[in-house]
Amino acid sequence: MSGSSVLFHFPFHPASRAARLALGEARIEWEDAPVRPWEDDCPVHDLNPSGLPPVFQTTERGRPLTLCELPAILGWIEDHQKGDLLLPLDAAERAEARRLTGWFERRFTDEVDAVLLHERMEKPLLKLGPPEARALRDGRDALKTHLAMLDELAATRDWLAGRRLTQADLIAAAHLSVLDYFGEVQWANWLSLKTWYSKIKSRPCFRPLLGDRFVGVPPSAWYADLDF
């Protein structure tokens, strides 16, 4: 876990962002290797059979170790931490953090990212034409439902899964931060969630994400503002 570790990531890919946040929280050092996974010569294609980031290359006891995708990276951090950095010790909060992790990996990804981020981010990147009004509307409706659910959690808990920051907070913040870059989160409507987001946005692990820039699309006015 020294300077010889490398993280291959796409800066606006939610799972890649979650890996950066988790590695940052764990105070692991790594070299940044931003990639464009849709391009033929993307180095991730040779490292991960799915062709997707994030991929973390490190060495362990002198042997090279390649961790493909977020669950392997989170699991490895957890294995090494022997503490409760990503998952709390309380069994119910552990289960809740894992439930929310799965929620983002499937529900939020399918209902929001695959629709709204497809229109706003993938279409310009892959030159697939202008966004479709109907898909934007569907994605924004789905986002509202998810934000309402998260706002309710944030209203009654210190962090999304309970009393401690967990990987669920990092994953949720990773997804929301990409949407926030594109101005898709109306924070004034979700004040409990806004308080939660301002806490997580102020953490040192978040700083590098606030410097990311998407070619041709400037960030929302409040994207990098800690006092938004």
Add this chain to the structure above:
Amino acid sequence: MSGSSVLFHFPFHPASRAARLALGEARIEWEDAPVRPWEDDCPVHDLNPSGLPPVFQTTERGRPLTLCELPAILGWIEDHQKGDLLLPLDAAERAEARRLTGWFERRFTDEVDAVLLHERMEKPLLKLGPPEARALRDGRDALKTHLAMLDELAATRDWLAGRRLTQADLIAAAHLSVLDYFGEVQWANWLSLKTWYSKIKSRPCFRPLLGDRFVGVPPSAWYADLDF
């Protein structure tokens, strides 16, 4: 972890099957509560915000504990096992087991289950009409690609992730066993994978799955045959 534990599961849902296999491997005892998640009065709706099985209810240190969905159930088993029942101790094989877990949760589910099991299983259950030839063809083509990849793994490794049985084997077998019930796996074309499947099919944890019956569809002739 006594007779007071209950598993809510849909018998032909791959993630529910994976939970049964993992709990079985861990020799945990539970009461079976088969559910039909698409029905309004399904008890899972009150237990899990996503409304989906599997949900495992147990008690820990006298307090009730509800584990919603497969990652929470697998993680809880892993927490309690303090061994290498679901994930091997070797870091590279651990990462590989986690990579394959993610592969089934996203790629296989999206490309095969959501197409082929939708046509063969969900349509009759939800009375959505007969299967569409084109979707069946697409799902079968995708399945072939996945089976070729798994056959290659099985040809060069004792188990899918390496030298030890892991949660990746249980999850893969859970998905393939549902497809096998519907006669969708042509084992003669994938002989290394067939050897792997016969090993896992012979384990005690698998026996209850071989007794499952889908109303109106008898199993493939070899579904419950250990010597297929």
